Amino acid sequence: MNIQNIYWQLYQDDPILKPGFPSPILADPSFLFPEVCPDGLWHLFAHNIFGVLEYVSEDGITWKKKKSIVWNAMRPFIYFEEGTYYLYYEKYKFFHVLMSWFPYRKWKSRIEVKTSKDLKHWSKPKTVIIPKFPFHKDPNYGESVSNPCLVKFGNKYRMYFSSSLVMVPDCGFCEPKYITVAESSSPLGPFSYFSEPIISPNGMDPFCNLGAGSIKVIPWKGRYLGFQNGIFWNPVRKESCSAILFLQSEDGIHFERINQTPILGPTGRGWKASHVYACDVKYSEAENIFILYFNARDKAHWTKGKEAIGLFVGKVEESKGNSKSGSKQKSKTKSNGKAKTNSKVSAKKKPTKPKPKKSKSK
Structure with missing residues (x-):
């Protein structure tokens, strides 16, 4: 039996x-x-306080801003299939992302999609997910559906998304409370909603006791891997945190943690001191590595904190053995959630996918 070990750094x-x-x-x-891009470049979508932006790169490391795609939108997700690009995002009212930081201002959003054949010309937006069930809404903070992630399951498409809101006191703003699912026979919908969340916060869970955050799901070797950024209160540091949790599932609905501690968490200093947030993950068959882009925050409160984007890489190594745990990946991490450096990951030749440098941190 082959055992897959994933070394993150x-x-x-x-x-x-x-x-x-x-x-x-x-x-x-x-x-x-x-x-999968017509120009042979890497393309990355992210949001600032005004909307969704597009960046391009020759190597996945050095990026150049290309243009703004959608105003008054956030949390994009790009999906490609059979010559069509689908850009999903959370859409909100004009300037509402700034006004939502003030007390008693309720949030309201929906998930839209735009399509393109060339990554240059985009269709008019179409609404695909709206707040519908009670767990999509909070009487104090508003109605929210966000963090879309589309995955194909046979002839069906499954949309993972966050819903409802929970206030994070030391940040002064809300984060997603639940993660749920909707299904459709088309990437454009209509979607049938699951009537209950698939992941909820749990007061006994040290890494998901405030909010479920978001999740990105990818199929891999006969199962589904999930990368969730749980929102939690750290009683030792007496502050809120967010960190990336590594999950797996046989059916894409019931997830369990591969690692009991996060594979990537806040460091207490520097640009990712406070929170490590949402990510996007893809697996490169040619290079046998996972590429994970994420964003992190340096200070909790909205008046002080800044957020930037980093790169996390998982190197897959296979070995033969008869261990009962062979069906699970073993991700090497330190107790603080920061990935342990593994010298075997470095490449001697110039890669087509970014390979990790040795971390200076200990």
């Missing part, structure tokens, strides 16, 4: 993309490999 200590003036944040990246 940061590509570099510094962010690969920083917010540009006047926005203090650049967040929620979603990307495409160059082989």
Whole structure:
């Protein structure tokens, strides 16, 4: 039996993309490999306080801003199938993302999609997910559906998304409370909603006791891997945190953690001191690595914190054995949730996918 071990580490200590003036944040990246893009470049979508932006790169490391795609939108997700690009995002009212930081201002959003054949010309938006069930809404904070992630299951399409809101006191803003699912026979819908969340916060869970955050799901070797950024209160540090949890599922609905501690968490200092947030993940068959772009925050409160985008890489190594745990990946991490550096990951030749540099941190 082959055992897959995944060794995670940061590509570099510094962010690969920083917010540009006047926005203090650049967040929620979603990307495409160059082989599925008409121009042969990497494409990455992220949002600032004004809307969704597009970036391009020759190597997945050095990025150049291309253009703004959607105003008054956030948390994009790009999906490609049979020559069509589907850009999903959370849409909100004009300037509402700034006004929502003030007390008693209720949030309201929906998930829209735009399509393109060339990544240059985009269709008019279409609404695909709206707040519908009680757990999509909060009487105090508003109605929210966000963080779309589309996955194909046979002839069906499954949309994972976050819903409802929970206030994070030391941040001064809300984060997603639940994660749920909707299904359709088309990427454009209509979608049938699951009537209950698939992931909810749990007061006994040290890494998901405030909110479920978001999840990205990918199929891999006969099962589904989930990358969830749980929102939690750290009683030792007496502050809120967010960290990326590594999950797996046989059916894409019932998830369990591969690692009991996060594979990537806040460091207490530097650009990712406070929170490690949402990510997008893809697996490169050619390079046998996972590419994970994420965003992180340096200070909790909205008046002080800034967010930037980093790169996390998982190197897959296979070995033969008869261990009963062989069906699960073993991700090597330190107790603080920061990935342990593994010297075997470094490549001697120039890669077509970014390979991690050795982290300076210990």
